Structure formats: structure tokens, C-alpha cells
Amino acid sequence: KAGVTQTPRYLIKTRGQQVTLSCSPISGHRSVSWYQQTPGQGLQFLFEYFSETQRNKGNFPGRFSGRQFSNSRSEMNVSTLELGDSALYLCASSLVQLPNTEAFFGQGTRLTVV
């Protein structure tokens, strides 16, 4: 059974640019959550999508956005990149909405903003 797939694995972007990250959840899973991981702040919740609807959003600026498609695949977008956006972005897949089920993480996309 395939796990959670995130693409790309690594990205280098320049300040002011925008970036789109992709997450394919485990087959049959309908909930996708996104997290940002940095050495200073640890893992912080960005947003959760279930059946194409955003169900919850963390305390991040509006530059961070996301969406979910009918096949449950999800994308997140960061516009007007800042140096502080450099982080590991993790996607978690779960069968139904959290927390009523386990959440499985992908390998992450490591974004470096220069």
C-alpha cells in the first residue's frame, strides 16, 4: 500500500516568488493536513482539508493557502516568499477527519528561500 507522497522533495526559491507543493494521500484517505516544521518552532499546523473543504486553519498569514481536489490530492501555495518560510512542509493523510483516526505523514518538501 503506497504511503503519502509529497512532491517535490526539495525546492529552492527566491524571496518574493511563489511556490506550490503537492500531496497525494494514501488511497481511500479523505483528509489531508499540512504542517510546517522549523528548528525553532517545531511542527505547526497550517490547515486541514476534508472532502475538498477547508475544515480548520492555523495561525499563518494569508500568503499560505491550500486546496483539495476531488481525488483527495492536495496542494498548498505560498505567495511572496520570505526567508522565514524556509522549512520542511509536511502533509498528513487520514481516513476521516482528525482526530478520530491515525494521521500518516509524507516525507515532506524541504523549501529553502534565498
Next chain:
Amino acid sequence: QKEVEQDPGPLSVPEGAIVSLNCTYSNSAFQYFMWYRQYSRKGPELLMYTYSSGNKEDGRFTAQVDKSSKYISLFIRDSQPSDSATYLCAIAQAAGNKLTFGGGTRVLVKP
């Protein structure tokens, strides 16, 4: 004060020892508890998931939840060098749709 507190370590133990990890939390609304293991430059891997007080065992891993004290623990028996990683606790509210993570404890198991 953070919602979930976790000692960052590092925690260094000899091979074969019991590793004891813990987290404390402040919000009594938290009802779901998870432990993840994360190797360097990898995504977190789910080890344990529980939603009740008491113990849950899976192989060499035992998770304990004490809701009255707002304290959760993970024990790793017969530790191996391959257990060297960062261990993260994650907690969720019943009505929430997100996980709140501790900062992680780095564990080193020396051969």
C-alpha cells in the same frame, strides 16, 4: 506557556536499556494522543495512537496516558541503535481537526 511541553534532550542510553519519554499538556480538552518517531530529514512515522487513559502496548513500545495529571509517556524496551531518532508527542481535541505537537525529544541509543 506552550500547550504541549516536551524535554528536547538529547537522551542518551546504552543499547538494551529502557527509554522513557514524556509530555505534559495544559488543556484538559485534549483527548487523543499520539507518538511519532522522526529520523533526520524524514517525515514523522506514527508509533502509537490512543484516546483513553491507561496503557497501550505494541511490541517494544508502551504508551501511557494519565489525563488527571495531563501527562503522557512512551517507553521503549530493549532499545536498539536504530531507535536513535527524535520522538514527538502529538495531541488533539475531540472537536478539533489538528494535531498539536510537542517540540520533540532527541534520543541516542549507543551500541
